[in-house]
Amino acid sequence: IASFLLLVGATAVAGLIISARILRTVRNVSNAVKSMSKGDFTYILDASAPKEIISFNRDFNCTVRKLEEAKVELELTMGKLEDTNRALVEHQEELLERRKLTAMRLLASEIAHEVSNPLSSVIIYLGMLQESLSADDPKKADLSFMLNETMRCQALLRELVDFARREPLQLKRASPAKIIMDALDSARKQNNGRQVR
Numbered sequence: 001i002a003s004f005l006l007l008v009g010a011t012a013v014a015g016l017i018i019s020a021r022i023l024r025t026v027r028n029v030s031n032a033v034k035s036m037s038k039g040d041f042t043y044i045l046d047a048s049a050p051k052e053i054i055s056f057n058r059d060f061n062c063t064v065r066k067l068e069e070a071k072v073e074l075e076l077t078m079g080k081l082e083d084t085n086r087a088l089v090e091h092q093e094e095l096l097e098r099r100k101l102t103a104m105r106l107l108a109s110e111i112a113h114e115v116s117n118p119l120s121s122v123i124i125y126l127g128m129l130q131e132s133l134s135a136d137d138p139k140k141a142d143l144s145f146m147l148n149e150t151m152r153c154q155a156l157l158r159e160l161v162d163f164a165r166r167e168p169l170q171l172k173r174a175s176p177a178k179i180i181m182d183a184l185d186s187a188r189k190q191n192n193g194r195q196v197r
Helices: 002-037 051-132 139-164 176-190
Strands: none
Touching: 002 051, 051 139, 139 176
16 A cells, blocks of 8 residues: 555656646747747747657747748848839839920920921011111111010020930030120110110
């Protein structure tokens, strides 16, 4: 009876020790799963358990490491995708601006072409009218001014056509004094009789 009781007691103690280890390991696995659900993949199970549980721990820890590596790789991929998306949006905006500029160039070319023909006729008729007047006629100066302004408009239209054709920029010498005098003449004619000085 004593041997039987000793055997039962030893079995109970061994069962308690083993079950305590198993319960501790299950708690550790539970805690590891909880920390993984919160995004923390650094929880590592201890190795103080029977061989089967140690094998399970090893596999579990390997899985946790792989999950952590997969998470890091996923974050890197998401970062690359965000960068690519940002670059794509910038490229799309640049392409849209180019299309707008192309449409504007085409419109400018069409407008310049349509306005240039009537201006040429006006220049011819103003030139003929100016030539028909005598040299001392006071209207001759007004006609000369009108002819110059019309020719200036035609030059602006040519520049608009050059812009539409994407001609390279061509620099030329200009006299600031002449530009200012032309502007003053234009302002004088527009404000004639208004006592503007």
